[in-house]
Amino acid sequence: MKVKxxxxxxxxxxxxxxxxxAQGKLFRIYVSSVHGDHAHxxxxLDTPTEKDEVVHTDKDLDFILEKGEEYLDNVWIQYFQLPKEEWVITNPSKGVHHHH
Incomplete structure (x- = not known):
């Protein structure tokens, strides 16, 4: 599984x-809801369990993902300051977008 x-x-x-x-914890990326063919x-902050996989990124960050959750593979986390401050979590391989 991959995270960008x-x-x-x-x-x-x-x-x-x-x-x-946050000491001793990692960020968990999770699906908060699924609507038809897309997810939010x-x-x-959380700690991994036996149901999870810890994924390493090229930005020296680790994320917790639930093993086998297809909507989480290739998720992309972005933060923008312009035109407004916002977090955007998407999965380009699923055509999925969510503004956090």
Whole structure:
């Protein structure tokens, strides 16, 4: 399974991981709902279980994904500051978009 993260998102996520309440935890990417052929995604701090896979990225961040969840493979996390500050989590291989 793969996760892509843009530079802005990596910078913001690393700031969050540096906070005391995040110590010992990783970000979990999960499907919050599925509507027909598309899904909505979200992030939360969590610890992996036996049902999970920890995925390493080229931005020196690790993410928890549920094993076998097809909508999570190739998910892309982006953070934009313009035209407005927003998180965008998509899965280009599924044609899926969600603004967080």
């Amino acid at each position: 993260v843009n530079k802005n998102a990596a910078k913001e996520l690393k700031k969050m991981l540096a906070q005391e309440e 995604y979200d992030l939360m």
